[in-house]
Amino acid sequence: MIVVAVAVAVLLVSGISAYAVTTNYRKGDTSQSCDTYQCIPRLKAETVVKALEERGHTCSTDYNHQTCKLRIGAFYFEATLQVAAGLITRINLRVYREQSAPLTPGSVAYIKWFAVLPYRDDPVLTGQIEEWVDQQIEATEDTKATIGDYEYVLANPETYNVTVEIKGKY
């Protein structure tokens, strides 16, 4: 009788603690599986699109992509989100400008806002990513970086067409 009671108690205690440990571990994950992809945790593509629309960008849906655009004078901003299970698995940005003028503060703010989305709750990493964006733009170089669970590719900062891709590793 005592043997059974001990066994049950051990089973419960070990089960509960293991559960607590693993769920807590997963809380720290910086990506979340979505269909067969890895996505930015908990942030719905719809939420991002709504925020951009409120800021005056024009958004449209095409199959599993959401694209938001804005044209201001000599500049054109375009963000495409690849959506899986309602979440974002890839972000493609394009800042097009008619002349190869230096990127303006508005363009840099645009790139940074998207670049920090995967780590929006982590002020330290957010700061580091913003710094990385500044450095790449200043260095006018194409770069690829792996930051946590994501791959960042920034291309052509020196030309009229800058592109940035952020995608979950899978």
Next chain:
Amino acid sequence: MTVGLAVIALLCGGTLGGGTGWLTGKPDGSETVPPFAEDFPRGEQQYMQGVTVSLVADDWLIKSNKWECEDRSEEDTDLGKVDYKTCRPPGDASSDMSVTIHSQDEDKVREVNATCWEGVGSKACKSLFSTLADTVFIPQDNLRKQASDWAAKNSGTERFTTIGHIRLEANLEPNGMRAIPAI
């Protein structure tokens, strides 16, 4: 016996609890987007703040200079309907210069573009370009002089500048001056 059973229970409990935790555990993370920086592009920046179609066409070109204007519209895939008002001086001078206003409403002016065929560096072209700058800067009164001086000085070049909320671009092919919103 007791120890053996306890070890089995420990392993079973650990596997079950851990496995469930692993499968059902979800990452933390806010469901909201971070705030936009002040500089993040805004929809209203598509238009030159305070500049209206009538300010350029009626007040400057038609009333003061007796120019004549024609309207046409085009459907843009991204922007929808865009109106173009092209104004020219009356009579024989009509092929010497023109001003085109791109807009999506009376107070939604996307671009004002002047072209001049009077000769690069000519007084007439200089005067047209500096008056264009002077006009689109009426809503930014303290920058009017700076803008019209820049336009006169850089007429006949391919330079550009940003003054206040507006970007001015001088062009050579053809000789022109373009005012668009800056970002």
